[in-house]
Amino acid sequence: MIPESTLSPAPAPAVSPDMTSKPARFGQWRLRLSAALLALLLFAVTFGAWLWPQDPAVQWLSAVNQGPSLGREVAWVDHSREPAWQPTPFAGEADIAVIEASTERVALQWRRDSAAQLYRISRRPAGDGESTGWMPLGTTQVPRFVDRLQLDTTVVEYRVQSMNDDRRETGVMQLTVQPQRAISLFEARLNGLIDAEQSPAPQARLTLPAHPLGTDALGRDLLARLLQGGQSSLLVGVSAPLLCMILGTLWGGIAALAGGRVDDWMMRVADFVIALPFLLFMILFRIAMGVGPGESGLLPMVLAMVLLGWPGPARLVRGQVLSLRTQPFVEAATLSGANKLWLLRVHLLPNVLPLLLVALSFAIPQAIFTEAFLSFIGMGVVAPTASWGSLCNEGVKTMLTEPAQLLWPALLISITVLAFNLLGDSLRDRMGLTTRD
Amino acid sequence: MSLWRYILGRLLTGVVTVWFIATATFVAMHAVPGDPLATDKAMSPELRAKLEAQYGLDQPLWQQYQRYIGAMLDGDFGVSFTQANRSVNDIIAEHFPVSASLGIASLLFAFFGALLTGLAAAWWRGRWPDTTIMIAVIAAISVPGFVLAALAQLAIVRFNAVWGSSLIPVAGWGTLSHIWIPAMVLGLGTMAYLSRLLRSSMIETGDAEYVLTARARGLGPWRIFWSHRLRNALLPVVTELGPAVAALTTGGFVVELVFGIPGMGRYFVQAVQQLDYTVIMGLTVFYGSFLVLVVLIVDISYGWIDPRIRIAGPGSGGGR
Numbered sequence: 001m002i003p004e005s006t007l008s009p010a011p012a013p014a015v016s017p018d019m020t021s022k023p024a025r026f027g028q029w030r031l032r033l034s035a036a037l038l039a040l041l042l043f044a045v046t047f048g049a050w051l052w053p054q055d056p057a058v059q060w061l062s063a064v065n066q067g068p069s070l071g072r073e074v075a076w077v078d079h080s081r082e083p084a085w086q087p088t089p090f091a092g093e094a095d096i097a098v099i100e101a102s103t104e105r106v107a108l109q110w111r112r113d114s115a116a117q118l119y120r121i122s123r124r125p126a127g128d129g130e131s132t133g134w135m136p137l138g139t140t141q142v143p144r145f146v147d148r149l150q151l152d153t154t155v156v157e158y159r160v161q162s163m164n165d166d167r168r169e170t171g172v173m174q175l176t177v178q179p180q181r182a183i184s185l186f187e188a189r190l191n192g193l194i195d196a197e198q199s200p201a202p203q204a205r206l207t208l209p210a211h212p213l214g215t216d217a218l219g220r221d222l223l224a225r226l227l228q229g230g231q232s233s234l235l236v237g238v239s240a241p242l243l244c245m246i247l248g249t250l251w252g253g254i255a256a257l258a259g260g261r262v263d264d265w266m267m268r269v270a271d272f273v274i275a276l277p278f279l280l281f282m283i284l285f286r287i288a289m290g291v292g293p294g295e296s297g298l299l300p301m302v303l304a305m306v307l308l309g310w311p312g313p314a315r316l317v318r319g320q321v322l323s324l325r326t327q328p329f330v331e332a333a334t335l336s337g338a339n340k341l342w343l344l345r346v347h348l349l350p351n352v353l354p355l356l357l358v359a360l361s362f363a364i365p366q367a368i369f370t371e372a373f374l375s376f377i378g379m380g381v382v383a384p385t386a387s388w389g390s391l392c393n394e395g396v397k398t399m400l401t402e403p404a405q406l407l408w409p410a411l412l413i414s415i416t417v418l419a420f421n422l423l424g425d426s427l428r429d430r431m432g433l434t435t436r437d
Numbered sequence: 438m439s440l441w442r443y444i445l446g447r448l449l450t451g452v453v454t455v456w457f458i459a460t461a462t463f464v465a466m467h468a469v470p471g472d473p474l475a476t477d478k479a480m481s482p483e484l485r486a487k488l489e490a491q492y493g494l495d496q497p498l499w500q501q502y503q504r505y506i507g508a509m510l511d512g513d514f515g516v517s518f519t520q521a522n523r524s525v526n527d528i529i530a531e532h533f534p535v536s537a538s539l540g541i542a543s544l545l546f547a548f549f550g551a552l553l554t555g556l557a558a559a560w561w562r563g564r565w566p567d568t569t570i571m572i573a574v575i576a577a578i579s580v581p582g583f584v585l586a587a588l589a590q591l592a593i594v595r596f597n598a599v600w601g602s603s604l605i606p607v608a609g610w611g612t613l614s615h616i617w618i619p620a621m622v623l624g625l626g627t628m629a630y631l632s633r634l635l636r637s638s639m640i641e642t643g644d645a646e647y648v649l650t651a652r653a654r655g656l657g658p659w660r661i662f663w664s665h666r667l668r669n670a671l672l673p674v675v676t677e678l679g680p681a682v683a684a685l686t687t688g689g690f691v692v693e694l695v696f697g698i699p700g701m702g703r704y705f706v707q708a709v710q711q712l713d714y715t716v717i718m719g720l721t722v723f724y725g726s727f728l729v730l731v732v733l734i735v736d737i738s739y740g741w742i743d744p745r746i747r748i749a750g751p752g753s754g755g756g757r
Binding site: 281378 | 462466582583587594694706710721729
């Protein structure tokens, strides 16, 4: 009898978990991460401006350089009305009193000193103690003062010195004040918080709109500006390399197929175009298109990038087509009667596409950086139009006091560029264009 | 092809390229609508005529072009439009050495830094030093240059505050301590890129047949790494040094702006913003010729190092 064991199928070889190669897992992770990041970015940039209700151009001057908030409640102040001064002679236990204390204005009133001709008022932040000096605010002859200078919600100390004819101090009074947040009635009406004719009740609180990322130096919502900036940056960053690729593919493909002298001369032209100075032509396109020194111009940027950048893809495509031309399948197609156009469309372009995709994934970050740099030096997008580069430019100016305004656009640029780099890396590995890691 | 024929060929191409840049710049500047002499100041007709004669704007285009090329061959780039009596040559002579020293410092940092990190990543390939270095490299290329410069300045300020005295200068130029932080900031992106290139190029050499032969003859992996693979792997990195200089000279604008270094880049950006035509043209041609020279030197040295390139021709050599 034949033993049963010889008739049963051989056991499958054991596959140990180590045989799943680490690079493959890492590569998958890269592709998924970059695809997810890019999808998120594209969604945010395309629909974000509609979904987020804030207008990036509206300035909230009572809320400049604010941190993140979800809608603060503020008091309101009508600057066309005087503060509610107490009747003279000043009655009260203390010599000096606060009539009104808000970020719009602080009103102080004090008891008149008979020997005094002049009162000098100064201010300093409380808590710093002796390190900060007294900042003089002004002098007055009446025993009241309204301070409107750069008030915020930090506690301040006021000092009133009364002086006589000989400029000698006859008395001094000090007071600590905590201003509360307020908005002027004019601004509230201007920005649509309340109706134009409406005057809210004196103790009523108005709700400022939410600013999840805070506001910039002119009170504009940072999130809205970042979303709008994303539109400009990604528009330039994606369209310019795309057009470059199309132009370069046509040029390189035709040159490679034509061969001989035509190929030589076409490539010489490409070499010369690469040598042209980019910044110079950018300026010239700006001037030629009538964009003034302080205006935004996206079209000159894109035009300069495309017209000076196409030789790169052209060389790439030419090299690839040249090596494909000698392949057997191209010879077979030619023998079967294919003309050059058919070859290009059906056989060559699909084989060039992977290379182009990888090149595109690396060209887009380059274009984003170029746009950011041009906006940084004022040659691209200028305020109030936003782009991530111009936001970085504004952020750098206030970097030491308001780092968030620089960090957010910089972070977004970095994440976008990172995503495209990862995408390019993983595409390149997948298509086997260079050795795997 | 002998070395001399190769050098001559590249030299000729270089000269033609510089001429092309100069001509293209000239054509571009004169094709733009608008008047280079249009300023805010009101100008009397006599003054205008005098300025036009001085700058040669009243002559026909062909004569202006001859004058332009002639002056350039003499080494004269003209006089600045916005800063009267300051010649472009003076500007270049004063500011270019600053930019050049910054560029050289950052190139040295980029090259030796890339050598260190690229080789470390290739030697310990697949293990944690490789992964960490590659993650750091990708992060370094993803951050825009001006942000890096601004953050570096912020870091210096905080460091000085913690240290108590101004140990590292925040901005300015003059001493050695002024140079090394801007050079590092400028060179970081290039270093990351070269590091990745060196690493993948080293890995490619690992599959080569001569490595197998060396191993079969008994050489240890350390010796093979340094004496055999490194020399071959450095070739693509050397080719990239030419464009790397290009990247460093343009990236220098931003670092010079942020760190207050009186280099040519900052001057160029100012001229661009003020539309100072002679300065823009002169600096552009100068930059262009400088880059052509550097690429020429790199190509020639590459042709000397690797004779295969001379035979294959300059257009197709160097790439993969």
